[in-house]
Amino acid sequence: DAMVIQNPRYQVTQFGKPVTLSCSQTLNHNVMYWYQQKSSQAPKLLFHYYDKDFNNEADTPDNFQSRRPNTSFCFLDIRSPGLGDAAMYLCATSRASGRYEQYFGPGTRLTVT
Amino acid sequence: GENVEQHPSTLSVQEGDSAVIKCTYSDSASNYFPWYKQELGKRPQLIIDIRSNVGEKKDQRIAVTLNKTAKHFSLHITETQPEDSAVYFCAAEEDDKIIFGKGTRLHILP
Numbered sequence: 128d129a130m131v132i133q134n135p136r137y138q139v140t141q142f143g144k145p146v147t148l149s150c151s152q153t154l155n156h157n158v159m160y161w162y163q164q165k166s167s168q169a170p171k172l173l174f175h176y177y178d179k180d181f182n183n184e185a186d187t188p189d190n191f192q193s194r195r196p197n198t199s200f201c202f203l204d205i206r207s208p209g210l211g212d213a214a215m216y217l218c219a220t221s222r223a224s225g226r227y228e229q230y231f232g233p234g235t236r237l238t239v240t
Numbered sequence: 241g242e243n244v245e246q247h248p249s250t251l252s253v254q255e256g257d258s259a260v261i262k263c264t265y266s267d268s269a270s271n272y273f274p275w276y277k278q279e280l281g282k283r284p285q286l287i288i289d290i291r292s293n294v295g296e297k298k299d300q301r302i303a304v305t306l307n308k309t310a311k312h313f314s315l316h317i318t319e320t321q322p323e324d325s326a327v328y329f330c331a332a333e334e335d336d337k338i339i340f341g342k343g344t345r346l347h348i349l350p
Contacts, residue, residue, distance in 0.1 A: 158336055169329055169340040170284065177336050217283065225333030226272040226291075231283040 130154050131232035133218050139238045140208050148203040148235045150218030158221040159201040160229065161193060165214045176201060177223075205237075213239045242267040242334040246341025253320055254349050261344045263330035264312045272333040273306060273313050276340075279326045287328075288315070320348050 132151045140146040150159065158177050162170035174183045176195045190212070192204045205212055215236050219229040243266040253259045265273075274289035290297045290304045290313065297304050301320075306313040317324055325348045331338040 160337065167327075167343075167345075169343050172337055175337055182336065221336075225335060225337045228274065228286045228289065229284075229338065231285070233283050 131218060131220055131230050133216075133232040133235050135235060136233060137236050137238070139240060140205075141240055142209065143207045146205050146208055146237070148205075148216050148218075148237070150201045150203070150232055151199050152218075152220045152230075153199070154220055154222075154230060155198060156220035156230070157198075157223045159195060160219040160221070161191075161201070161203050162217040162219065163212075163214045164217055164234070170217055173203070208237070208239045210239050213237055242270055242332050242339040244330060244332050244339050244341040246330050246344060248344060249342065250345045250347070252347040252349055255320055255322060257320055259315075259317045259320055259324070259346055261315045261328055261330065261346075262312060263314070263332075263341050264310075265332040265339075266311065267332070267334060268308075268311065270332040270334060272338075273304070274331050274333075274338065275304060275315050276329045276331065277326045278329065278343075284329060317346075320346075322348050322350070324348050 134149050160175040161173045164170045173187045195201045215234045217234045218232040221227045221229045246263045271292040276284040277287045278284040290306050301318045303316040327343045329343045330341040
């Protein structure tokens with residue numbers, strides 16, 4: 128009964144080689160979030176979609192982009208991964224706004240070689 | 241924008257004792273305050289939340305208190321058990337998103 132699914136669970140990419148992470152949800156939630164989490168730190172919000180409206184955090188590098196082609200799917204594109212982009216990437220969904228529980232996916236562990 | 245401070249960063253308690261984690265927030269417009277638990281290698285999961293129209297909420301061994309005037313809220317875990325060992329994040333809502341505290345690593349000592 129997975130509700131938020133992320134693929135792949137582990138991704139290894141080379142320095143500078145574009146990579147795409149995917150997230151899908153079966154909850155029909157309006158809001159989808161992408162977080163970056165490094166060891167021993169809180170999840171850092173990169174951006175989120177409320178329906179089709181894209182919201183970028185001010186400190187999210189231009190190297191990170193996102194697409195949400197429909198309600199169920201959301202993608203994170205890293206155009207030119209650097210060593211500092213190695214992290215766990217978490218996708219989350221919420222019914223609407225920040226006043227509702229966020230449901231997290233299992234994450235994708237990105238390694239940059 | 242909202243800023244959430246969380247203390248302590250690390251907490252060790254004897255099994256069976258209580259644990260308290262405290263958070264403060266800056267935006268008086270925030271009305272929703274969730275707590276997430278993240279076990280090693282797993283995703284964050286909501287364990288309890290509180291909205292600004294109540295001062296306290298309990299769920300078995302877990303309770304959260306909120307003081308809107310002072311802009312602080314706290315997580316209380318009673319009769320701690322080994323499975324309570326994890327990182328706990330407090331958060332406060334801001335528009336479509338939530339702002340996390342930096343987290344508290346809770347160790348339950350045998």
